Amino acid sequence: MAPGVDLATLAATLRASRSLGAKEDIGLVADQLGLSGASTVPVGDDCAAIADGDGFLLFAIEGFMNEFVAGDPWFAGWCGVMVNLSDIAAMGGRPTAIVDALWADGAENARPVLDGLRAASEAFGVPIVGGHSNLRTDRSQLSVAVLGRARALLTSFDARPGDRLVAAIDLRGRYREPFSNWEAATEAPPVRLRGDLELLPDIAEAGLSRAAKDISQGGIIGTAAMLAECSGVGIEIDIRAIPMPEDATLDRWLLTFPSFGYLLAVAPGDVAAVTGRFTARGIAAAEIGTIVAGSHVAITDGAARETIWDLAARPMLGCAPRAAAA
Numbered sequence: 518m519a520p521g522v523d524l525a526t527l528a529a530t531l532r533a534s535r536s537l538g539a540k541e542d543i544g545l546v547a548d549q550l551g552l553s554g555a556s557t558v559p560v561g562d563d564c565a566a567i568a569d570g571d572g573f574l575l576f577a578i579e580g581f582m583n584e585f586v587a588g589d590p591w592f593a594g595w596c597g598v599m600v601n602l603s604d605i606a607a608m609g610g611r612p613t614a615i616v617d618a619l620w621a622d623g624a625e626n627a628r629p630v631l632d633g634l635r636a637a638s639e640a641f642g643v644p645i646v647g648g649h650s651n652l653r654t655d656r657s658q659l660s661v662a663v664l665g666r667a668r669a670l671l672t673s674f675d676a677r678p679g680d681r682l683v684a685a686i687d688l689r690g691r692y693r694e695p696f697s698n699w700e701a702a703t704e705a706p707p708v709r710l711r712g713d714l715e716l717l718p719d720i721a722e723a724g725l726s727r728a729a730k731d732i733s734q735g736g737i738i739g740t741a742a743m744l745a746e747c748s749g750v751g752i753e754i755d756i757r758a759i760p761m762p763e764d765a766t767l768d769r770w771l772l773t774f775p776s777f778g779y780l781l782a783v784a785p786g787d788v789a790a791v792t793g794r795f796t797a798r799g800i801a802a803a804e805i806g807t808i809v810a811g812s813h814v815a816i817t818d819g820a821a822r823e824t825i826w827d828l829a830a831r832p833m834l835g836c837a838p839r840a841a842a843a
Contacts, residue, residue: 522756522767522818524756524816524817524818524821524822524823525823527756527767527768527771527816527823528816528823528824528825530768531738531768531771531772531816531825532825532826534735534772562608562672562673562674562747563577563603563604563605563607563608563673563730563731563733564576564577564578564601564604564605564608564610564663564665565577566608566667566670566672569666571668572666572667572668572669573608573610573666573667573668573670574664574665574666575605575608575610575664575665575666575667576662576663576664576665577601577604577605577662577663577665578601578660578661578662578663579596579597579600579601579604579660579661579662580658580659580660581593581596581597581658581659581660583656583657583658585696586630586657586658586659587656587657588695588696589693589696590626590629590630590633590657591629591630591632591633591636592633592693592698592700592703593630593633593659594629594630594631594632594633594634594635594636594637594659595633595634595636595637595702595703596633596637596698597617597630597633597634597637597659597660597661598615598634598637598638598641598643598661598663599637599641599702599776600731600733601615601661601662601663602641602643602663602714603714603731603733603776603777603779604663604731605663605665605667606714606716606717606718606731606779607671607717607729607730607731607779608667608670608671608672608717608729609667609668609669609670609671609717609718609720609721609722609729610665610666610667610670610717610718611665611666611667611714611715611718612641612643612663612664612665612714613643613663613664613665613666614643614644614645614646614663614664615634615638615643615644615645615646615661615662615663615664616645616646616647616648616661616662616663617634617645617648617649617659617660617661617662618648618649618650618659618660618661619631619648619649619650619651619657619658619659620650620651620652620654620656620657620658620659621650621651621652621654621656621657621658622652622653622654622655622656622657623652623653624652626652626657627650627652627657630657630659634661636703639707640702640707640710641707641710641711641714642707642711643663667718667721668718668721668722669718669721669722669724670721671717671720671721671726671727671728671729671781672727672728672729672747673728673730673743673744673747673748674728674747674748675727675728675748675782676727676728676744676745676748676750676752676782676808677727677748677750677782677808678750678808678809678810679784679785679807679808680728680782680783680784680785680807680808681782681783681784681785681788681804681806681807681808682741682752682754682780682781682782682783682804682805682806682807682808683726683780683781683782683783683788683791683792683802683803683804683805684732684737684759684760684778684779684780684802684803684805685716685777685778685779685781685792685795685800685801685802686699686732686760686761686775686777686778686779686800686801686802687701687702687713687775687776687777687778687799687800687801688701688760688761688762688800688801689701689705689799690702690762690775690776692765692773696774697736697769697772697773697774698773698774698775698776699762699773699774699775699776699778700776701775701776701777702776702777709798712798713777713798713800716794716795716798716800717729717779719794720781720791720794725783725787725790725791726781726782726783726787726791727782728744728748728781728782729779729780729781729782730743730744730779730780731778731779732774732775732778732779732780733774734774735772735774736770736771736772736773736774737754737759737770737771737772737773737778737780737805738754738771738772738814738816738825739772739833740780741754741780741806741814742814742825742826742828742833743833743834744780744782745808745812745814745828746812746828746832746833746834747834748782748808749812750808750809750810750811750812751808751809751810751811751812751813751814751815751828752806752807752808752809752813752814752815753806753807753809753815753816753817753822754805754806754814754815754816754817755805755806755816755817755818756771756816756817756818757818757819758803758804758805758806759771759803759805760801760802760803760805771816777800782808783804788804792804812827812828812829812830813826813827813828814826814828
């Protein structure tokens with residue numbers, strides 16, 4: 518990262534980003550549906566988790582922007598699988614099966630999306646078992662859902678003041694222009710992809726972390742804000758400690774959606790064990806900040822500090838405070 522970062526300008530850029538503001542839409546939808554942290558299944562996690570026998574049943578679903586599906590249809594199909602599998606892993610789970618819903622104007626326009634779905638299903642070793650299709654519409658649209666199971670959960674509700682914030686990101690990739698998607702999966706060996714996803718349930722089952730989130734749209738900053746809100750804490754992020762590609766700019770990287778990227782809340786004594794599991798597989802991992810009491814998500818650079826979001830003054834998700842979720 519280049520020296521002399523103007524922290525105030527960086528903070529203003531992050532606050533004004535479309536992807537960060539879009540996270541507030543989740544709260545609007547949850548409110549309209551009557552969902553809250555007091556419900557049987559708390560809202561605000563990477564996917565729904567329902568107690569089932571000696572573990573948890575996990576449901577994840579993603580819908581994709583029309584411009585993304587139209588602009589890069591094969592990759593949209595691939596992402597339909599990949600991002601849902603990341604959500605399952607972020608909660609300490611392993612995926613079981615995939616379903617998709619696809620709309621397109623004819624079979625030829627549907628083909629690249631379907632090819633991407635199939636390629637990812639085969640690479641990650643998770644079967645597509647059904648779904649819905651309509652090939653007689655005026656545009657392509659895509660939604661994908663995944664079922665999984667977890668023995669031990671990683672949640673958005675269990676970060677505690679004093680925990681360290683660890684970022685783990687696969688930097689062996691490139692931007693998939695023109696979108697801020699860091700693509701590090703489509704050319705990776707399938708056996709590596711499957712092994713990398715195993716890291717999260719292994720960490721959960723070893724008791725090395727209680728709380729984690731998949732770095733999604735909104736990037737490191739948006740994901741940290743969602744984790745902070747659900748756990749009822751603040752987060753301080755040291756911009757100098759963040760793993761990032763040499764040729765990326767910091768303002769873009771902090772809002773980037775990586776194909777493999779997670780934030781974990783980790784007790785200080787377990788940080789080395791957690792980061793070591795990722796780095797042993799060639800994935801960049803580092804302690805990038807601290808979980809603190811309060812409601813502010815802030816970036817720091819030495820003694821300088823700028824608040825990105827005050828969750829008490831302006832909730833992002835507007836649901837699932839830790840007290841209600843407990």
